[in-house]
Amino acid sequence: MNIMNDRKYNGGMSMLERRMISSGFVEDALDCLRQRNIDPSPALARANISLDHAGDVSNEQYGTLWLEVAALCQDEFFGLGARPMRPGSFKLLCHAVLHAGTLEHALKRALMFLNIVLDHPTGELSYQDGQAEIVVVSADAPRPAFAYRTYWLILLGVLCWLIGRRIPLRRVDFACAAPVNRRDYLQFFGAPVHFDTSVTRLVFNASYLALPTIRDEKSLRSFLRGAPANILLRYRHDQGLATRLRTRFEMSSTEDWPDFDTFAHEMKLSPVTLRRRLKSEGQSFLAIRDDIRYKRARDLMGLQTLSVAETAARLGYAEPSAFHRAFIKWSGMTPAAFRKSALEGANDEVSQDGRTTVDD
Numbered sequence: 001m002n003i004m005n006d007r008k009y010n011g012g013m014s015m016l017e018r019r020m021i022s023s024g025f026v027e028d029a030l031d032c033l034r035q036r037n038i039d040p041s042p043a044l045a046r047a048n049i050s051l052d053h054a055g056d057v058s059n060e061q062y063g064t065l066w067l068e069v070a071a072l073c074q075d076e077f078f079g080l081g082a083r084p085m086r087p088g089s090f091k092l093l094c095h096a097v098l099h100a101g102t103l104e105h106a107l108k109r110a111l112m113f114l115n116i117v118l119d120h121p122t123g124e125l126s127y128q129d130g131q132a133e134i135v136v137v138s139a140d141a142p143r144p145a146f147a148y149r150t151y152w153l154i155l156l157g158v159l160c161w162l163i164g165r166r167i168p169l170r171r172v173d174f175a176c177a178a179p180v181n182r183r184d185y186l187q188f189f190g191a192p193v194h195f196d197t198s199v200t201r202l203v204f205n206a207s208y209l210a211l212p213t214i215r216d217e218k219s220l221r222s223f224l225r226g227a228p229a230n231i232l233l234r235y236r237h238d239q240g241l242a243t244r245l246r247t248r249f250e251m252s253s254t255e256d257w258p259d260f261d262t263f264a265h266e267m268k269l270s271p272v273t274l275r276r277r278l279k280s281e282g283q284s285f286l287a288i289r290d291d292i293r294y295k296r297a298r299d300l301m302g303l304q305t306l307s308v309a310e311t312a313a314r315l316g317y318a319e320p321s322a323f324h325r326a327f328i329k330w331s332g333m334t335p336a337a338f339r340k341s342a343l344e345g346a347n348d349e350v351s352q353d354g355r356t357t358v359d360d
Contacts (some may be wrong), residue, residue, distance in 0.1 A: 017140055020056035021232060027053070028146040029062075032069050032078040043068035045118075045170060067289075077154075081118035082140050089117050091224055098220055103163050104209035109132070110155055121151060121200075131170065132206040135199055137256030138175075145179045146198050156202075157231025161223055162213040164242070165283055168294060169204050170332040173197040190298070191331075192341045203332070241267065241274065242283035249292040252314035260285045275315025294330040297323075301339045303341035308335045 026049065033040045041051060047065035049057055057065075070076040070087050077085035093113050100106035111123040111134070111227070121138040136151060152172070160166050171190035178195035181186070201353075210244045215223070223230065249257055258266065263285070264274040278284055293315050300311045311322030327335045 003163065006312060021062040021182055022052050022056055022182060022184045024134070025146070026057060026062065026065065026180070028144075029065055029069055030275055032073050032080075033078060036073060038072055043072060049176045059232040060229045062232055063227070066103055072295070075193070076151060077118060078146070080143060080150060082120035083118060085117050090154065091097050091226065093117075093154075094224065096215070097158060098215060100213055102161070102209065102213065103159060103167075103211045106156075106162050107159060107209070110158060114151070114155070121147065121150070123155070130206050130210065131203050131211055133201050133203050134264060135201045137200070143176065145174050145185065145195070148174055148176070149185060152189075152202060153228075153231055154223060157228075161230075162215055163208075163211045165211075165287070165292070167204050168206050168330060169202060171201075171203045173199060173201045174199040190295070192333075192338070203330075219343045241277050241287060245278070245283075245285065245288050254293070254296075254314070257316070290330065291328070293326070297327060297330075297335070298338070301335060304339065309315055310338075311335070333334055 001328045002126070012217045013040050030040045030044075030053075033043065041066060044051060044053065045056075046068055047061045051063060066076075069078060072244060073079055073084070074086060075081075076087055078092055093110060097106040100109055107125055111125060118142040121136045121143060123134055123136045126133045126135060134155070137150060138147075156167065170191055171192045171194070172185075174193070174195045176183075177193065177198050182195070182333045201346045217226075233303055245263060248263065248266075259280035260274070261271055267274060269277070275285075291360040297311060297315060300306055304312070309320040312320040315323060317326075324335060327333075329336070331338055333341070
């Protein structure tokens with residue numbers, strides 16, 4: 001199996017990908033062992049995690065711990081489903097969706113597989129106003145946020161890898177109380193996160209469902225060798241032209257961004273070849289540019305110090321109205337609504353000892 005990749009925008013530059021998992025998630029994973037009266041010490045030692053597991057751990061350490069817990073409990077889902085997800089299930093899931101053809105077909109197969117294996121929680125895909133919603137229901141018993149997060153980790157980890165790109169989320173709802181480590185959930189998904197909602201669901205732009213799957217048997221073998229540490233990164237883009245283009249955008253301010261022909265010249269490729277090679281990686285020039293713009297927009301508006309017009313100017317828009325339309329397309333909400341949601345989330349983030357944390 002393999003998720004957590006967080007970027008901060010600061011003065012027009014992106015920092016390195018965050019690859020650390022909080023100690024709260026380590027504690028959640030160890031509960032599976034404690035409920036079975038299994039000593040967690042050997043598993044922690046093999047994952048090179050201290051017994052007190054104070055502080056963050058790397059995705060590789062957490063991935064090893066995940067495998068250790070799965071082996072000891074015979075459950076890749078941490079004992080959070082109605083039935084155990086037996087070791088090897090994740091591998092079979094990957095084979096089941098490998099040749100699905102499109103993201104939509106892969107998603108439907110993945111949901112069917114997980115519904116059969118876990119029994120509960122169950123997931124279902126629906127469509128509404130240009131949005132795709134994956135609704136997860138736990139009819140047999142209430143479940144903690146960690147159960148739903150693990151479900152999304154597995155599902156998104158496979159799907160994003162299949163299409164070779166991250167799926168930008170519009171919102172994530174949890175039909176359960178907020179966990180103590182709520183801030184980690186907000187940071188991970190890169191979208192508005194709500195707790196105590198009527199349903200558990202994940203929402204994204206339905207247009208992504210038409211994207212082709214681009215992986216083969218060889219790439220699957222490589223993916224499985226890195227699992228589950230790789231899905232803990234919220235999908236890390238593979239090496240290739242798309243990664244070089246993404247880096248080119250991330251490491252420069254918007255006024256210095258190249259257009260398509262300029263980047264093709266920099267890569268010593270014809271525009272036709274560049275377009276073909278990006279398509280083979282499941283990417284496009286405009287999609288990558290918009291993805292970076294959206295990340296920067298969220299970070300800038302989360303600061304609560306710039307107006308929408310100032311944010312639009314920093315992102316290279318000549319008119320605020322153009323930025324307004326683009327942001328609605330990306331997120332499904334207006335910039336003002338997003339800022340209000342982010343502010344409410346930040347004000348909500350008060351821990352039991354009275355200290356305030358912040359959203360992503």
